[in-house]
Amino acid sequence: MSPKVIVVYDSKYGNTKLVAETIAEGMREVEGTEADVSEVKRVDLSKVPDYDAILVGSPTHIGGPTWGGF
Structure with a gap:
């Protein structure tokens, strides 16, 4: 069986989106x-159980992740 992975991200200026797309590539x-x-706000939660792994990417703000999208 082939592994199925999703990279979920939040991106304020597009940089984290670029990194997420590069990782998936x-x-x-x-x-x-x-x-x-997928951007975290657009994830189809009903499909999450179909994935073998979920990677989460977030920009940082004052040394920590942003939580706005999560």
Whole structure:
């Protein structure tokens, strides 16, 4: 069975989105790996159990993650 991964991100200026897309692109280079990318506000929660792994990306603000999107 092929692993299915989702990279979920919150991005204020687009930089974290770019990193999330780059990570997913790299994962897709591994034969048989399926990788999706979604902004946290747009994740279809009913499909989350279909994934084998969830990666979470967030920009930082004053040394910590932003929680606005989460």
